[in-house]
Amino acid sequence: MLRSRLLLRTFAMLMMAAVFLFLLNRYLVFWFDWPDIPQLLGYFSADSALDGLGFAKGLGLVLLYVLVVMLVIRQVRRSADTTLMQDSRRYSALAAYIIRAAFWSVLLVGIVDATISLLRVEGLLAGLVGPEWNNILEQARPRGLYVHYPLVLLSFVIAAFTRSISFVWLSLLVILAEFAIVLTRFIFSYEQAFMGDLVRFWYAALFLFGSAYTLLQGGHVRVDLLYAGMRRRTQAWVNAIGSVLLGLSLCWVILTMGMGNRQGVLIAPVVNFEISQSNYGMYVMYLMAAFLLIFAVSMACQFVSYFLCSAAILVHEVEADAVDDYGYSGGGHDIDGPSGLTEEGM
Numbered sequence: 001m002l003r004s005r006l007l008l009r010t011f012a013m014l015m016m017a018a019v020f021l022f023l024l025n026r027y028l029v030f031w032f033d034w035p036d037i038p039q040l041l042g043y044f045s046a047d048s049a050l051d052g053l054g055f056a057k058g059l060g061l062v063l064l065y066v067l068v069v070m071l072v073i074r075q076v077r078r079s080a081d082t083t084l085m086q087d088s089r090r091y092s093a094l095a096a097y098i099i100r101a102a103f104w105s106v107l108l109v110g111i112v113d114a115t116i117s118l119l120r121v122e123g124l125l126a127g128l129v130g131p132e133w134n135n136i137l138e139q140a141r142p143r144g145l146y147v148h149y150p151l152v153l154l155s156f157v158i159a160a161f162t163r164s165i166s167f168v169w170l171s172l173l174v175i176l177a178e179f180a181i182v183l184t185r186f187i188f189s190y191e192q193a194f195m196g197d198l199v200r201f202w203y204a205a206l207f208l209f210g211s212a213y214t215l216l217q218g219g220h221v222r223v224d225l226l227y228a229g230m231r232r233r234t235q236a237w238v239n240a241i242g243s244v245l246l247g248l249s250l251c252w253v254i255l256t257m258g259m260g261n262r263q264g265v266l267i268a269p270v271v272n273f274e275i276s277q278s279n280y281g282m283y284v285m286y287l288m289a290a291f292l293l294i295f296a297v298s299m300a301c302q303f304v305s306y307f308l309c310s311a312a313i314l315v316h317e318v319e320a321d322a323v324d325d326y327g328y329s330g331g332g333h334d335i336d337g338p339s340g341l342t343e344e345g346m
Helices: 002-032 037-041 052-078 084-121 125-137 140-161 167-186 193-209 211-217 232-258 285-314
Strands: none
Touching (some): 002 052, 002 084, 002 232, 002 285, 037 052, 084 125, 084 167, 084 193, 125 140, 140 285, 193 211, 232 285
16 A cells, blocks of 8 residues: 555645646746747757757756656655645645635735726826826836735735635625625716726636635535445545546646647736726736636646545545545545635635
């Protein structure tokens, strides 16, 4: 069983490392013009436009990939006593942390950007921040760099010190934002483009960020015509294979298709700080494109966690009857620790 457990843990850790290395690769390639792997392979061809510095950068990335693989194998061997269930909970906690950070990001960015847009529409922004900053905040890229990105970084810090988030509160904020539109439109005959943008911004986040947690809680719709009558070990086989062939493959399709080139749906809006067609709307459309990225990464973490839970049954690490329908022992879904989600917080 030890050999099987090490192989399964190595596969899971390499899968998660591949996801984050892919994101690092896309960041360096599209933001800093580092060479991609095909460019690196064509360095020695006669028509290669890659110079020596570019080749060194590309080679450095390749060496980083090799180093990460070696570190993963070393870490798995050094922690041979770690169980599949323990690793499963760690990956689920990682998904929880990503979701919490994303939740705080859309909350803070939504409130601050909507406030800036309101002041700008009413002609009050220049009086508060001065003409220079007023001109800066009227441009999409500076607003993203000087307002949105710092708030996103702050959100990751907040997420590290909070144990729970509340999608209930985000749902309430969506309702209040929509109610404000109805109230101001039909009573005060006042409506601005940023008001609708705020509703769409929070509404999209609510559904995409909650997907990984819904998977953890077993809230996604599943057809149990055959599955419900299977034995626990057969269900574990279905869950393990499905998590890899269907779940993780979906996440990789989103990442590779959305970030495969500069015109990808997850790259072009973010690189160009894309905004809505309304000049007086919120400047967050490029962040909404990144929602799919958060969805793919958090779901990948949760599918790896789900795979390890099922694998724990198959290698007899835990008894099949001790694991519930959604892969967690003891029938509980809480993830302990400072980076976990709690049912009370959700």
